[in-house]
Amino acid sequence: MPESRTGPSAPASPRPNLAARRKSATRMEIAHTAARLFAERGTAAVTAEQIAAASGVGLRTFYRYCRTKEDAVEPMLSAGASRWLDILGDGPDRLPTIAELETAAIRALNVVDRDELDITRGLLRAMADDSALRAVWFRVNLTGEHALLELLTKLSPDTDPLRLRTLAAAAAGAIRIGLEQWADDDGPVAQPGSVAETSSAAARTDTRASGPAPLVVRCMRELTAGVYAQAPADTTTAG
Numbered sequence: 001m002p003e004s005r006t007g008p009s010a011p012a013s014p015r016p017n018l019a020a021r022r023k024s025a026t027r028m029e030i031a032h033t034a035a036r037l038f039a040e041r042g043t044a045a046v047t048a049e050q051i052a053a054a055s056g057v058g059l060r061t062f063y064r065y066c067r068t069k070e071d072a073v074e075p076m077l078s079a080g081a082s083r084w085l086d087i088l089g090d091g092p093d094r095l096p097t098i099a100e101l102e103t104a105a106i107r108a109l110n111v112v113d114r115d116e117l118d119i120t121r122g123l124l125r126a127m128a129d130d131s132a133l134r135a136v137w138f139r140v141n142l143t144g145e146h147a148l149l150e151l152l153t154k155l156s157p158d159t160d161p162l163r164l165r166t167l168a169a170a171a172a173g174a175i176r177i178g179l180e181q182w183a184d185d186d187g188p189v190a191q192p193g194s195v196a197e198t199s200s201a202a203a204r205t206d207t208r209a210s211g212p213a214p215l216v217v218r219c220m221r222e223l224t225a226g227v228y229a230q231a232p233a234d235t236t237t238a239g
Contacts, residue, residue, distance in 0.1 A: 027065050027075050030055045032119070034072035039122025043070065043130040070132040073123065074140060081144035083108040084175070085151055095156035095164075098228055101171055102217045109213045117211065124183035137176075145172035163227060170223040177223075178216030 033055040037046045048069045052062035066072040087104040088096055096104070112120070127134045149168035156164070 023065075026055075026057065026061075028079075030057065030062065030065055031073050031076040032116075034066075034069065035076050035119050035123045038073065038126045038133070039119045042126050043133055048072075068132065070130065070136050073133070074136055077137060077140040078143070080108055080112070081140070081147070081172075081175075083111065085144070085147055088148075089151055093155060095152060095159055095167075098221065098224055101224065102220050105175060105216050105220060106213050109211070109216065120179070121183045124180060141172060141176045144175075145169055148172055167224060167227045170227055171220060174219035174223045175216050178219040179212050181219075182212035182215045 030051065034046070034051045037051060037054065046069065048062055048066075049059055051069060051072055052059045055062070062072075084104050087107050088100070091100055091104070123133075124137075127137055145168050148171060149165060152159075152164045152168055153161070
């Protein structure tokens, strides 16, 4: 949530210039290409040269953006967390409820199409054999947890800091665990459902055919339950 400004001429946040937008687009193209190749072949069978060539950039350009081939996927992995945080930041100016955390996660996941879900599943499976790729995944998740804690602190500055920290860890962990469990399962990649459909699917034990969102919601409910059980009533019921 952006901080409010006072005064007659508070400057708006500047848009990235054309060069910055092009760099961002190139970096994301490299990320998607690397993720697709890792998902299809495994990381051991993919080189930085192959990623660069498939992305339409030179090897020197690749290394300007990425320290290693595994680092190349970081923007793609970070995009979902950024969407989730943006949705939460656009919500009420208070600590989000369990339902609001779930809804934001569902909305963030539901913009991902079937092809990208297939790539994400393959990428997460490839991590089993590559500690460097796992390190990128864990770094992205820890960064997301810290960003969520910062947002929760801005939304509810008077809430016990330990409660905010445990909530951020539980909510971010729910997304990670839900995605990892979904990637381990052999069910088909389902089309995204509505918030109501996803919430209903999360209550069922077998959610393999429903895509990652129901598993994320189920994890969210289980991991955040203890945090909200100790919170004031308006934290769980505010609408």
